[in-house]
Amino acid sequence: MGRRLLAVALLIPLALLISGCKDPYGASVKAGADVADGVAQGLKTVLSLQQQGTITSAEAISAAGYFEFANKADEAYLSCVSTAHANGNKPGTYTACIQSFNTTLNNPQQLVLIHVKDASASQTITTIVNGLATGLTSLQTALGGA
Amino acid sequence: MDPNAIVNLALIALNGVLSLINSIKGQSGLTDDAILAQAQQVTAGNDAAYQQLVAGLNGAVINVTPTSVTSTPPAPKV
Numbered sequence: 001m002g003r004r005l006l007a008v009a010l011l012i013p014l015a016l017l018i019s020g021c022k023d024p025y026g027a028s029v030k031a032g033a034d035v036a037d038g039v040a041q042g043l044k045t046v047l048s049l050q051q052q053g054t055i056t057s058a059e060a061i062s063a064a065g066y067f068e069f070a071n072k073a074d075e076a077y078l079s080c081v082s083t084a085h086a087n088g089n090k091p092g093t094y095t096a097c098i099q100s101f102n103t104t105l106n107n108p109q110q111l112v113l114i115h116v117k118d119a120s121a122s123q124t125i126t127t128i129v130n131g132l133a134t135g136l137t138s139l140q141t142a143l144g145g146a
Numbered sequence: 147m148d149p150n151a152i153v154n155l156a157l158i159a160l161n162g163v164l165s166l167i168n169s170i171k172g173q174s175g176l177t178d179d180a181i182l183a184q185a186q187q188v189t190a191g192n193d194a195a196y197q198q199l200v201a202g203l204n205g206a207v208i209n210v211t212p213t214s215v216t217s218t219p220p221a222p223k224v
Contacts, residue, residue: 026178033170033185039192040163047157047199057203064203068196075189082182 024094024146025085031098031139032078035132039074042067042128049121059116063125066113070105070132077101095143102136105129152202156195163191 043064050060077097084093114129116122170176170184 023178026181029178029182029185033167033181033188036185036188036192037164037167040160040167040188040195043192043195043199044157044160044164047153047160050203051153061200061203064196064199068193071189071192071196075186078182078186078189085178 024143025081025089027139027142028081028084028094028097029078031136032074032081034135035070035074035077035101038128038132038135039067039071042070042125045124045128049116049118049124054118054121055116062113063116066110066129069107069110069113070129073101073104076104089146092145094146095140098136098140098143102133102140105133105136150202152198152205154202156198156202159191159195159198163188163195166191 046055046060046063046067049055050057055063077100080097080100081094084090084097087093111129114122114125116125166184166188170181170188176184
């Protein structure tokens with residue numbers, strides 16, 4: 001599971017960066033799809049860790065709460081991107097969507113939810129969460145204000 | 147319903163979401179609009195899986211909570 005998670009964490013930023021900025025709408029949409037993928041992986045990982053007995057049910061509920069928060073933020077982001085596209089791809093609109101999304105994902109009050117006692121499990125969950133945020137930051141840079 | 151069964155349903159739902167994701171990745175030439183629509187399907191699937199996961203895990207938490215002893219022992223006979 002570890003190698004797969006590492007691959008997800010590393011590939012999301014890479015995919016976002018490569019998809020870059022010639023097509024800000026396409027790159028933004030792919031970013032939303034990649035985060036949705038990361039959320040699904042995160043939820044499944046949390047469930048696996050709970051079933052292995054590595055984290056408690058209460059910790060699993062809490063950590064899953066963060067991934068659901070990220071999922072809701074992704075829904076809002078995809079809606080923002082769709083609106084930006086419908087409004088004619090005005091400069092700065094996609095950047096505003098992703099900036100808002102990234103800020104939301106990094107909300108300290110929500111990040112507290114992923115804290116679990118087991119060090120290895122904590123690292124695993126944190127790796128996935130960091131992968132989401134890092135990918136968005138990379139795309140935000142690549143968008144260059146689009 | 148048995149909490150473990152609900153957790154299993156969550157797992158099935160998540161596997162369905164992951165299959166959808168793999169299906170999206172396997173399709174070449176998708177338009178941006180199509181990717182957007184499918185990403186929205188994935189987030190909706192994540193929502194459903196989360197609800198089942200929490201329902202199942204909440205049941206598990208309740209099941210492991212020790213039951214308190216509420217009955218008083220009988221008075222000793224004299």
